[in-house]
Amino acid sequence: MQAMTLSDAEQTPVAAWGAVLSMALCVALLIASEFMPVSLLTPMAEGLGAAVGQTGQAISISGLFAVAASMIITTAAGRLNRKWVLVGMTAAMLASLVLVAAAPNFSVLMVGRALLGVSIGGFWALATAVIMRLVPAADVPRALSLMYGGQAIAAAFAAPIGSYLGGLFGWREVFWALTPLVAINLVWLVMALPSLPARQAQGLGVMIELLKRRYFLTGLVASMLSWGSAFTMFTYLRPFLERVTGADVTLLSVLLLVLGCAGFIGTWASGRFLKGNVGPLLRLPALLMGGCTLALLFLGGSAVAAGLFLALWGAMNTAMSVIWMTWMSQNADDAPEAAGSLMVAAIQASILLGAVIGGLLLDQLSITATFVGSVALAVAAVGLTGNGRRLLKPTSLSIPST
Structure with missing residues (x-):
């Protein structure tokens, strides 16, 4: 073929x-x-x-x-x-x-x-x-x-x-x-x-073929862990800021605005500096965002510290999408639509799962446990990603057409 x-x-x-x-x-x-x-x-x-x-x-x-x-x-x-x-x-x-x-x-x-x-x-x-x-x-x-x-x-x-x-x-x-x-x-x-x-049609068969590629499946799982970590924390950020930081409505609005506006920096930086092979950058989102979540557990009582770490978290949150989708475009370029379907399904599922895990930890234990769960998922993402080499496509590999 x-x-x-x-x-x-x-x-x-x-x-x-x-x-x-x-x-x-x-x-x-x-x-x-x-x-x-x-x-x-x-x-x-x-x-x-x-x-x-x-x-x-x-x-x-x-x-x-x-x-x-x-x-x-x-x-x-x-x-x-x-x-x-x-x-x-x-x-x-x-x-x-x-x-x-x-x-x-x-x-x-x-x-x-x-x-x-x-x-x-x-x-x-x-x-x-x-x-x-x-x-x-x-x-x-x-x-x-x-x-x-x-x-x-x-x-x-x-x-x-x-x-x-x-x-x-x-x-x-x-x-x-x-x-x-x-x-x-x-x-x-x-x-x-x-x-x-x-x-060329890229339906279920092509998706299955992609999942048989170890590098792609590993990257898909690593991306799910990264997004799961992010939304385990983000979904329950308000109760953390209210209970730990002691934020009132005004301070809460300011902190959330800081987080959101930092996203512009993330998109600008990723577009300007993301060049060539993206593999070495794949662990960066989970590493930095997990680190910010961990820092909030120790320093989140300070509004200034919380604002700083939320700004870093917000910038990397938007950069994460660009980094992982660039990885997909480089390493599934022979089946981009099928890969896009798998990536979006994985991300949406991990967001839902992260919210469920975070909610269970919050209801059964505490908001601290929710943030610890987020950090644990980030550690797993960094460990699975490693230096990014195992997530890269062999240069001669392509999906055959039918």
Whole structure:
């Protein structure tokens, strides 16, 4: 069988930075839509006549559908032009926001959030593979950093702005306010994205073939441990800051803003300095973020120290996405869509698992135990990654076409 190859023209595309920026805006809106209920949970529950805990399931349901969508999108999309698949995912986000904003009851809310999960999983699974086709290979890290800049924007500002506007106008109006932004983004994507015809089918069989590669499977597990560590800590950061740091509402808002804004530094630095082989950098996110979490256990009683370590943590949190997705683009370049599906499913699953582990440790033991659990996962990630060499693809390896 003949190995999959790309023509020289396809390997060195003319950079389409406008399309990259339109995808960055889409990322910002996806993240804002996914986590907006965190800042609006209580009024949403009251408005729908549901319990707060029950309404909180609106967050987890989108994560579950994102995992499922990321695993099946490349097979379900078949030979469809990838431009129109991404446009369809953005249209699904728009429909989701309308359903949530207009939801007369909890059931409709869950349908809307499930649709958002499909949009999240489908978009993220294809995003890196599309970026690889929009810019030359040497510019992929920079393009990824621009796209993940949208994540930094949403992380820094979506929750506080949503909370503030929700208090002024109501939670439904917050979701309605997002709809024209998504509609504009939808039009921009249609105009900016070039035609992206589907290449060789990369379905379940290719995913299985990737998982048989020891270097890829090891990297996938290491990335799951890294994200699991991050979200074991991040999900329960507020109770830590309230109980250990003694933060009131004002200080809490300042510290969270510091963490979010530091993400811009992470995306800028990763785009500027991430060059060549990314292998030696793969252990850096778990090493630095785990170290910051450990330092918070000892020095988190000081607001100044907490702010410093949260800034470092926030910068590396956004850089982590760029580092690991660059690794994927370099070491699964013969099957980027299948690899993207596996990566997104693994990340979403590890985020959910990290939140569950952290919650159990918090409820059964203490917030300190939750942070210790996060550090333990980070240590495991660093140990598995090592110097990164075992996670690199042999130069002659490629997936055969059928």
